[in-house]
Amino acid sequence: MKFLYQTLATILGCLLAQYFLPWWTMAIAAFGFGYFFRNKGTLSFLAGFVSVGALWLIMAYTIDKSTQSLLTDKINKLFPLNVFLLMVIVGGLVGGFAALTGALMNPKKVSKYY
Amino acid sequence: MKFKAFISLFVTIALVYALNRSWNFGKPIPPLGKFLDPFHGFWKNAVLTTAPVSSVKGLKKEVSIVYDSTLIPHIYASNEEDLFFAQGFITASHRLWQMELQTHAAAGRVSEILGATTVDFDRGQRRLGMVYGAQNSLDEMEKDPTLKLVAEKYSEGVNAYIQSLDYEKLPLEYKLLDYYPEPWNTLKSALLLKYMAKTLNIAEKDFEMTNALKLFGRETIELLYPDNEHVGDPIVDNPNGWKFKPITLGNESVLPEAFVQIKPMEKSAPDIGSNNWAVAGSKTATGAPMLCNDPHLELNLPSIWYIIHLSAPGINTMGASLPGAPAVISGFNDSIAWGETNAQRDLVDWYKIQFKDKTKNEYLSDGQWKATKKVIEKIAIKNKDAVYDTVIYTHHGPVTYDESYHGESEKNHYSFRWVAHDPSKELLAFYLLNKGKNYTDYLKAMDNYASPAQNFVFACTNGDIAMRIQGKYPVRRKDEGRFVLDGTKTSSEWQAFIPNDQNVMYKNPERGFVSSANQYPVDDTYPYYVMSNHFEAYRNRRINQRLNEMSKITPQDLMKLQADNYNLKAAESLPTWLSMLDFSKLNANEKIAYDKLKTWDFFNNIDSQGASYYEAWLRAIIPMIWDEIETAKVSLPDPTAYTTIKLIKEKPDLSFFDIISTPEKETATDVVRKSFSKSVINILKWKQDNLPAGQSGKKEPAWADFKDSYIQHLARLEPFSYHVKHGGNSSIVNAHNKRNGPSWRMVVSLEKSGVKAWGVYPGGQSGNPGSPFYNNMIDVWSTDRYFNLHFNTAADQMQKFSMTTQILKTVQ
Numbered sequence: 001m002k003f004l005y006q007t008l009a010t011i012l013g014c015l016l017a018q019y020f021l022p023w024w025t026m027a028i029a030a031f032g033f034g035y036f037f038r039n040k041g042t043l044s045f046l047a048g049f050v051s052v053g054a055l056w057l058i059m060a061y062t063i064d065k066s067t068q069s070l071l072t073d074k075i076n077k078l079f080p081l082n083v084f085l086l087m088v089i090v091g092g093l094v095g096g097f098a099a100l101t102g103a104l105m106n107p108k109k110v111s112k113y114y
Numbered sequence: 115m116k117f118k119a120f121i122s123l124f125v126t127i128a129l130v131y132a133l134n135r136s137w138n139f140g141k142p143i144p145p146l147g148k149f150l151d152p153f154h155g156f157w158k159n160a161v162l163t164t165a166p167v168s169s170v171k172g173l174k175k176e177v178s179i180v181y182d183s184t185l186i187p188h189i190y191a192s193n194e195e196d197l198f199f200a201q202g203f204i205t206a207s208h209r210l211w212q213m214e215l216q217t218h219a220a221a222g223r224v225s226e227i228l229g230a231t232t233v234d235f236d237r238g239q240r241r242l243g244m245v246y247g248a249q250n251s252l253d254e255m256e257k258d259p260t261l262k263l264v265a266e267k268y269s270e271g272v273n274a275y276i277q278s279l280d281y282e283k284l285p286l287e288y289k290l291l292d293y294y295p296e297p298w299n300t301l302k303s304a305l306l307l308k309y310m311a312k313t314l315n316i317a318e319k320d321f322e323m324t325n326a327l328k329l330f331g332r333e334t335i336e337l338l339y340p341d342n343e344h345v346g347d348p349i350v351d352n353p354n355g356w357k358f359k360p361i362t363l364g365n366e367s368v369l370p371e372a373f374v375q376i377k378p379m380e381k382s383a384p385d386i387g388s389n390n391w392a393v394a395g396s397k398t399a400t401g402a403p404m405l406c407n408d409p410h411l412e413l414n415l416p417s418i419w420y421i422i423h424l425s426a427p428g429i430n431t432m433g434a435s436l437p438g439a440p441a442v443i444s445g446f447n448d449s450i451a452w453g454e455t456n457a458q459r460d461l462v463d464w465y466k467i468q469f470k471d472k473t474k475n476e477y478l479s480d481g482q483w484k485a486t487k488k489v490i491e492k493i494a495i496k497n498k499d500a501v502y503d504t505v506i507y508t509h510h511g512p513v514t515y516d517e518s519y520h521g522e523s524e525k526n527h528y529s530f531r532w533v534a535h536d537p538s539k540e541l542l543a544f545y546l547l548n549k550g551k552n553y554t555d556y557l558k559a560m561d562n563y564a565s566p567a568q569n570f571v572f573a574c575t576n577g578d579i580a581m582r583i584q585g586k587y588p589v590r591r592k593d594e595g596r597f598v599l600d601g602t603k604t605s606s607e608w609q610a611f612i613p614n615d616q617n618v619m620y621k622n623p624e625r626g627f628v629s630s631a632n633q634y635p636v637d638d639t640y641p642y643y644v645m646s647n648h649f650e651a652y653r654n655r656r657i658n659q660r661l662n663e664m665s666k667i668t669p670q671d672l673m674k675l676q677a678d679n680y681n682l683k684a685a686e687s688l689p690t691w692l693s694m695l696d697f698s699k700l701n702a703n704e705k706i707a708y709d710k711l712k713t714w715d716f717f718n719n720i721d722s723q724g725a726s727y728y729e730a731w732l733r734a735i736i737p738m739i740w741d742e743i744e745t746a747k748v749s750l751p752d753p754t755a756y757t758t759i760k761l762i763k764e765k766p767d768l769s770f771f772d773i774i775s776t777p778e779k780e781t782a783t784d785v786v787r788k789s790f791s792k793s794v795i796n797i798l799k800w801k802q803d804n805l806p807a808g809q810s811g812k813k814e815p816a817w818a819d820f821k822d823s824y825i826q827h828l829a830r831l832e833p834f835s836y837h838v839k840h841g842g843n844s845s846i847v848n849a850h851n852k853r854n855g856p857s858w859r860m861v862v863s864l865e866k867s868g869v870k871a872w873g874v875y876p877g878g879q880s881g882n883p884g885s886p887f888y889n890n891m892i893d894v895w896s897t898d899r900y901f902n903l904h905f906n907t908a909a910d911q912m913q914k915f916s917m918t919t920q921i922l923k924t925v926q
Contacts, residue, residue, distance in 0.1 A: 018151070018153040018154075019153065022148075022154070022281070023134075023147050023148055023151035023153065023154060023155070024130045024133075024134060024147065027126060027130055031126070041118075056150075056151070056152050059152035059153060059157070060152035060157050063152060063157045063158070063160055064157070064160075066162075067160035067161070067162060067884070070160050070162075070884060070885075070886060071156065071157070071159060071160035071286075071883060071884035072157075072160070073833075074833040074834060074883055074884075075156055075833070076833075077832065077833035078290075078831065078833055083150065086146070086150060087150040087152070090133060090146050090147055090150050091147075091150070091151070093129060094126065094129050094130060094133065094147065097122060097125050097126040097129060098126045100122045100126075101119060101122040101123045101125075101126050104118050104119035104122050105119045105123075
């Protein structure tokens with residue numbers, strides 16, 4: 001459940017950040033929610049990856065549809081990989097590692113002796 | 115745990131860093147994170163519409179822009195200052211990247227964007243004195259208050275657009291190549307015009323001719339490279355009509371006697387040329403004169419031209435503009451129309467310099483040692499340290515070639531004298547044409563035009579038609595400018611210029627039309643020596659033949675003439691060549707080729723196969739004949755196709771027909787036969803290589819496929835470039851070969867009730883590959899159709915054709 005919450009929150013956070021600010025601010029949002037939700041490392045990574053990947057995919061897909069793939073088709077030929085796939089990997093990795101860092105910075109099990 | 119967190123943080127930061135910058139692993143890679151981000155990256159460059167309102171600083175009053183359905187802007191301003199501001203703003207908003215790239219190229223600054231591979235090009239531009247010429251022009255322009263204002267307002271408009279950009283709005287190519295535009299300035303507009311001057315006027319073969327003179331001797335060079343091939347009508351045929359006292363110079367120029375050991379940067383391309391003509395009302399269906407222009411240039415995307423309509427009190431003009439320069443270059447207004455073709459005259463000279471010593475601080479001139487000027491050029495290179503190049507200037511101009519640049523010997527220093535280095539104000543000529551009302555205004559505008567020399571065609575609603583071959587021409591002694599010149603004597607330099615009123619021109623000739631297609635400009639009674647790197651021999655004759663035959667001409671007739679595919683070169687050579695073959699000795703494939711050629715109608719249409727067989731033959735025969743030139747140890751000029759074809763007919767025993775790599779002695783007949791066999795083999799190979807995958811048999815060589823025309827994106831990116839199926843070729847009125855062709859086609863009917871005009875170019879108004887207007891004109895152009903330019907479309911009718919309106923609002 002917490003995975004889902006983290007994912008939804010990250011999508012919203014990244015959307016807000018990126019709407020006004022440069023692309024890498026989504027990493028800060030992903031990091032923040034990773035820290036806040038205290039999911040396990042792998043789960044947090046996954047949440048970050050999926051959030052940014054999905055958000056970017058939806059945005060790009062909307063533009064692509066409304067412009068009849070006019071530019072996407074051309075850019076596709078410039079890269080060895082489909083740009084949608086490449087974009088999801090690029091955005092997902094940054095989001096994932098940022099969320100992972102957040103989770104690792106705020107581990108759930110606090111030492112008894114502290 | 116903390117250690118893992120630290121590692122993860124490090125990975126995240128490293129990823130962001132790596133994806134936020136560009137890389138070059140043999141191939142440049144854009145900053146992937148930035149570039150692929152759908153909020154600001156390349157996705158945002160896919161646009162179908164134009165912003166309805168833009169608020170800009172620097173306007174006096176609001177400007178409205180109506181875009182028609184081809185994205186041609188019709189700009190309406192309440193004063194000229196706002197009009198040229200808006201021209202800068204609107205042009206930049208569709209073509210900024212191209213404008214900056216071309217001016218960077220002119221200034222020798224491409225390496226800043228593309229890296230170390232273009233350093234040789236950049237050095238060449240600096241060594242040709244491109245910025246030096248542009249600065250001289252700008253200084254002259256700024257002396258004229260109107261011109262200064264026009265150039266400054268245009269520049270302000272471009273800058274207003276640049277200031278409105280953030281990463282999201284940045285043109286696609288900046289995102290791909292990862293850099294930002296720098297502020298625009300008036301020098302860049304001057305540089306752009308020098309770039310055109312270089313494209314059109316730098317062609318020369320002085321070095322090669324010098325070598326040819328030494329190697330072959332005088333008699334042979336007059337045979338191979340005559341100054342005038344005496345073919346067809348000159349542009350202005352006015353025998354004994356030159357009633358002025360010409361300037362005469364005393365001494366003959368001295369011919370050089372040594373080889374030139376340098377590798378010229380590039381052999382001049384004879385494919386750059388153009389057509390223009392105007393027909394008098396006596397020959398047209400409406401009784402109004404008509405004017406046509408199609409400049410032939412390398413075809414690239416974004417296109418070299420941008421169609422624009424500029425309207426304000428005192429000015430109402432439309433036509434093709436050059437992105438980066440104010441005003442309309444080839445166009446029309448309410449009263450007149452004008453267009454240009456290249457005048458081809460040789461206005462480039464090389465002076466052999468004798469330095470005192472290796473320091474090159476002094477050089478010999480009239481027995482005295484004069485001081486040189488040294489300019490240190492810094493060439494910045496992307497991701498690398500800058501390189502420095504010292505360019506030495508003598509009073510002639512920059513020493514382009516020396517041992518550090520394309521020189522093969524320490525003794526080869528040549529100073530470059532080019533008319534485009536001189537102060538001039540071409541923009542004023544265009545500004546005055548834009549506002550011109552009649553023939554007198556046209557002449558006045560022309561007086562301000564210096565370089566690159568052009569054949570300016572003119573027509574007026576009052577019925578006048580005219581042609582003026584305008585430029586700044588040195589008075590030449592016979593042979594002067596054909597070879598390299600002695601830089602140690604001022605007597606070998608340009609002594610005087612032909613006065614403007616003695617330039618070649620005429621008005622309303624009896625034949626009812628004026629025309630030019632880069633041919634020899636004037637009849638033999640013109641009192642000045644005229645020479646060029648190359649005069650065109652075929653297009654002009656076909657155009658004049660057709661214009662002579664035509665009557666009751668309609669705009670459609672002239673559109674058809676611009677698209678005319680008749681191959682006069684083939685018509686004049688092929689029957690002779692075929693008659694020289696020995697039919698009984700041809701093999702099966704050669705017999706097929708023979709039949710295709712024999713039945714060909716000499717039209718290079720899209721599906722003509724004869725055109726392909728002829729072209730293959732031509733490509734085989736020329737190098738086979740001129741093998742002496744190709745294999746020589748020094749650089750030599752190529753004789754023209756016209757001269758080559760003439761020699762085959764008239765001097766079949768000329769020693770050049772011997773193929774030097776074979777023991778026997780060949781004549782023209784042998785070369786014709788051997789090249790025919792070779793061309794048939796080449797066609798067979800082409801048929802195999804171009805067979806579509808999965809098909810068996812052979813693909814027939816239709817002309818458009820064989821020619822394979824290509825319109826290339828300026829950054830040479832394949833997905834942004836297009837292969838085009840189109841007829842025509844070099845030397846044909848529809849002068850479209852593989853890479854060059856009619857870069858703008860315009861037909862204007864100068865009717866008193868309202869000027870009508872049609873135009874098209876192979877590209878689109880938007881320079882953005884993410885816009886449907888990036889390439890939408892290509893298909894219309896390649897099917898020889900035109901767009902109505904809606905210059906005089908009534909306001910209520912215009913609504914049908916207007917797509918969107920943009921308002922430029924002022925903000926303080």
